[in-house]
Amino acid sequence: MSDTGTTSRVALVTGGSRGIGRATVRALARDGFDVAFCYRSDDEAARTLEKTGQEFGVQVVGTRVDVADGPAVRAWIEATEEQLGPIDAAVTAAGITRDNPLVLMEDEQWRQVLDTNLDGVYHVCRAVVFGMMKRRAGAIVNISSVAGVYGHGTQTNYSASKAGIIGFSRALAKETGRAGIRVNAVAPGFIDTDMVAAMNDKARKDALSTIPLRRMGTAEEVADLVAYLVSDKASYITGAVLQIDGGITI
Numbered sequence: 001m002s003d004t005g006t007t008s009r010v011a012l013v014t015g016g017s018r019g020i021g022r023a024t025v026r027a028l029a030r031d032g033f034d035v036a037f038c039y040r041s042d043d044e045a046a047r048t049l050e051k052t053g054q055e056f057g058v059q060v061v062g063t064r065v066d067v068a069d070g071p072a073v074r075a076w077i078e079a080t081e082e083q084l085g086p087i088d089a090a091v092t093a094a095g096i097t098r099d100n101p102l103v104l105m106e107d108e109q110w111r112q113v114l115d116t117n118l119d120g121v122y123h124v125c126r127a128v129v130f131g132m133m134k135r136r137a138g139a140i141v142n143i144s145s146v147a148g149v150y151g152h153g154t155q156t157n158y159s160a161s162k163a164g165i166i167g168f169s170r171a172l173a174k175e176t177g178r179a180g181i182r183v184n185a186v187a188p189g190f191i192d193t194d195m196v197a198a199m200n201d202k203a204r205k206d207a208l209s210t211i212p213l214r215r216m217g218t219a220e221e222v223a224d225l226v227a228y229l230v231s232d233k234a235s236y237i238t239g240a241v242l243q244i245d246g247g248i249t250i
């Protein structure tokens with residue numbers, strides 16, 4: 001229920017405290033969704049984001065949940081449906097990198113990235129899809145990466161997780177289309193968030209020189225694409241992998 005007393009649609013966003021997830025929470029709140037988001041550690045960022053609800057007259061609720069923890073994700077989603085109502089849209093933005101050339105890759109680096117980026121998507125979609133099927137409506141957007149389409153050196157773990165998200169999303173779109181559910185993947189290129197802030201100046205310069213638009217994207221640009229995909233304006237789009245990358249993959 002929104003602050004104005006009308007029934008809102010409900011959206012779920014993982015990795016909502018920072019970057020693309022945070023911008024997505026704001027975009028969906030702006031579009032009239034009550035939004036439940038999760039994050040792993042940054043309580044302060046989560047509390048400031050919750051205030052977005054007052055700005056847009058909807059509820060925005062943050063919960064600390066590790067998406068790699070299946071039972072915790074299920075409990076979070078059950079609690080969200082009790083508090084806000086059935087979930088209409090789910091966006092999985094939680095993601096991490098642990099880069100290393102494969103020859104130096106540590107098992108822990110491989111596991112952490114797959115557990116968070118790919119298993120996290122499975123846990124969320126597994127928990128929301130039955131309700132969506134019963135209601136014969138729902139939109140899911142999973143955040144992949146151009147690394148999942150083309151591969152990035154020193155990121156075999158990350159590229160595998162993001163390619164996995166594409167296969168998963170397409171399979172789920174086929175499985176659930178007849179139940180009125182749409183599932184899409186978004187594959188961003190370089191987006192100016194904390195995740196790419198770790199790049200050194202030379203790597204950043206080199207990356208920029210290969211982007212036809214000669215700049216990184218913003219989290220808000222990705223969020224607007226996600227907001228479009230979960231909206232009724234995208235009612236005939238499913239199983240798509242939409243790249244938003246300034247042309248870097250041309």
Ligand code: NDP
Pocket residue numbers: 014015016017018019020021038039040041042043065066067068092093094095096116143144145146187188189190191192193194195196
């Ligand atoms: P950020 O590092 O800026 O933010 C990551 C968010 O995910 C944070 O809110 C973080 O929470 C949360 N998070 C991380 N691990 C977990 C976990 N185990 N459980 C719950 N939440 C978690 O990342 P970006 O915004 O840059 O990236 C968002 C998504 O977009 C990721 O999936 C990323 O792979 C993808 N992407 C990003 C690109 C880029 O250039 N930035 C390019 C292509 C894809 P907390 O702060 O509490 O730790």
